[in-house]
Amino acid sequence: MxxxxxxxxxxxxxxxxxxxxxxxxxxxxxxxxxxxxxxxxxxxxxxxxxxxxxxxxxxxxxxxxxxxxxxxRIPLQQITGSCEFMGLEFFVNEHVLIPRQDTETLVELVLKEYKGRKPAVLDMCTGSGCIAVSLAVLGGFDRVTAVDVSKEALKAAQKNAENLLGHGSITFAESDLFASLEEQKKFDVIVSNPPYIPTKIIEGLQPEVRDFEPMLALDGKEDGLYFYRRLADESRRYIQTGGAVYFEIGYDQAEAVSGLLRAAGFAGIRIIKDAAGLDRVVCAIYQ
Missing domain, CATH: 1.10.8 (Helicase, Ruva Protein; domain 3)
Structure with missing residues (x-):
């Protein structure tokens, strides 16, 4: 043959x-x-x-x-070293969560609600930088700060910023959530796709995710809400009055995350569904 x-x-x-x-x-x-x-x-x-x-x-x-x-069972995107997100080509490796189409729901929402404006944006748990870079490229946002606890993830995010934006468009910071940020700096928008999978669920995931994507980006601790508790509490010191938060969530976490934000003093809480009709983003205003 x-x-x-x-x-x-x-x-x-x-x-x-x-x-x-x-x-x-x-x-x-x-x-x-x-x-x-x-x-x-x-x-x-x-x-x-x-x-x-x-x-x-x-x-x-x-x-x-x-x-x-x-x-x-090594993920396809790690083999090719790239992944398309929001129509942009992102570099990925074993140190970052592979961008998912689900997360485009969050980016599209922020782009729509801040069209023609230049908010100061904080992207917490930036990973590959797909959210931060997409907002900067597609929304023209020129005051974006991207934070991650992983030094290796930040290297990938910086590479994506350089490839798609050039130098100096995004500020990167290595930090365990807000720990290393200056409290006097306030943001108009805080976005995050934090780790939100309950620890016990991870073992049952596909090998591509369980064995080859970074555990730091997956594990939301016992109930999957660990990072939302911290985000809801700590965001208050870094957001302008009237500022908004946009958090990606698991399909069954809307009620729990909404409750955490409500208890922390946020109002105007909304749940946004993804293209599949599943709850995907919780957004709220800080009063």
Missing amino acids: SLTLQVLLEEGTEVLSKAGVTEASLDAKYLLFEAFETDMTHFLLDRNQRLSEEDNASRIRNYRAMIETRSQ
Whole structure:
């Protein structure tokens, strides 16, 4: 049988299917495109053309190596080193949570509600910087501070800021939530996608998440609410009166997080659903 892109795709799909990868065909296709530096249009045109194994040896070898890596359940985005979020291409690695489409709900909401304005924004638990950088790029926000406890995550976030914005557009700070921030600095908007998965739930997650994404970005402690308690309490010292908070939540955490914010003196609490119709963002005003 002649070696073609279609044959390689089927070969990769079979390997990933046997490894239990959920979207084996799709992932094999992404890796094929990555290895051969092609896209869907050119793949459809060329997929049945015979490949010269001599001329394409390095590409074929790279593709098969990536398939083998993916078969170990290492996330696709960590293999390619990139992930699309809000139409932007973000660098990702093993030190940051891979940006999810769910989080676009939060970013889209802030962009809509602050259109034409230049609020001072604090992105707490920034990870890859996907929220902070997206707000700066798409909203033109020029006073954004991004905070994370992980030095390695901040390196990835800074790289994304440099790639998508250039230097100096976002201020980065290494801190355990607000611990290292100056209290006299006040923000108009505080956003966060904190760790919110209860510890006991993590063991049952897909291997890609459980074994390869940073535990720091996943573990919300016993009930998943540890960071929301701190955010609700500590945000008050860093937000302007009339300022707003926007927190991503798990689908079943709206009532609990709303209660924490209400008890901390926030009002105008709203629950925003994601594209799938699940509760995804809690937002509130500090009075």
